[in-house]
Amino acid sequence: GAVVxxxxxxxxxxxxxxxxxxxxxxxxxxxxxxxxxxxxxxxLMLMATSNEGSKATYEQxxxxxxxxxxxxxxxxxxxxxxxxxxxxxxxxxxxxxxxAYEQYFGPGTRLTVT
Amino acid sequence: QQPVQSPQxxxxxxxxxxxxxxxxxxxLYSVHWxxxxxxxxxxxxxxxxxxxxxxxxxxxxxxxxEKKQQSSLYLTASQLSYSGTYFCGTPGxxxxxxxxxxxxxxLVRP
Numbered sequence: 001g002a003v004v005x006x007x008x009x010x011x012x013x014x015x016x017x018x019x020x021x022x023x024x025x026x027x028x029x030x031x032x033x034x035x036x037x038x039x040x041x042x043x044l045m046l047m048a049t050s051n052e053g054s055k056a057t058y059e060q061x062x063x064x065x066x067x068x069x070x071x072x073x074x075x076x077x078x079x080x081x082x083x084x085x086x087x088x089x090x091x092x093x094x095x096x097x098x099x100a101y102e103q104y105f106g107p108g109t110r111l112t113v114t
Numbered sequence: 115q116q117p118v119q120s121p122q123x124x125x126x127x128x129x130x131x132x133x134x135x136x137x138x139x140x141x142l143y144s145v146h147w148x149x150x151x152x153x154x155x156x157x158x159x160x161x162x163x164x165x166x167x168x169x170x171x172x173x174x175x176x177x178x179x180e181k182k183q184q185s186s187l188y189l190t191a192s193q194l195s196y197s198g199t200y201f202c203g204t205p206g207x208x209x210x211x212x213x214x215x216x217x218x219x220x221l222v223r224p
Contacts, residue, residue, distance in 0.1 A: 043215065043217050046214075049211060093156070101146075104158060105155035105157070
């Protein structure tokens with residue numbers, strides 16, 4: 001149980017284009033999902049909290065107009081990186097919250113912007 | 115504020131024990147522990163709650179210190195599969211958000 005999927009697993013795009021990443025909880029409903037980014041050999045940095053049916057809450061320093069989050073259902077949250085630039089290249093990971101506030105992570109999406 | 119983990123890295127022989135610490139500037143009422151293998155997403159290991167209750171992995175345990183500003187993760191009789199980076203997560207400005215520590219790299223050798 002508690003399986004979270006992410007799609008795509010990796011993506012290469014050109015500077016200026018937009019990329020959408022999907023996060024799905026496969027066998028449970030998640031009213032709350034989280035989006036993180038992780039640079040090599042560094043910790044997980046929380047970008048935003050995604051709540052089903054309401055606007056996402058962004059962490060300080062994260063541009064909400066650049067990283068668009070939509071939590072359309074209890075099993076799906078999407079992160080769209082708009083007008084991507086090389087500095088946006090990173091490992092993006094989503095997680096879905098369980099009943100005891102534990103988090104189940106998706107396999108991650110490696111984004112490379114050329 | 116990001117919790118501080120120690121040690122930064124540790125190398126063990128298979129079967130040896132290890133302790134990983136997670137320190138906060140404020141008292142904690144819960145600590146989450148996760149393990150991440152290279153190129154993969156973190157995997158939930160366990161939650162330690164303020165009353166000492168633990169939920170998660172059978173072969174891994176954790177505790178708080180007296181002031182509940184530090185949690186220690188105990189790995190006993192380590193196996194090769196225990197290798198990876200361990201992160202602790204402590205509640206942020208709301209109970210459902212986690213702030214992750216800097217990580218502890220663990221390598222278990224045969």
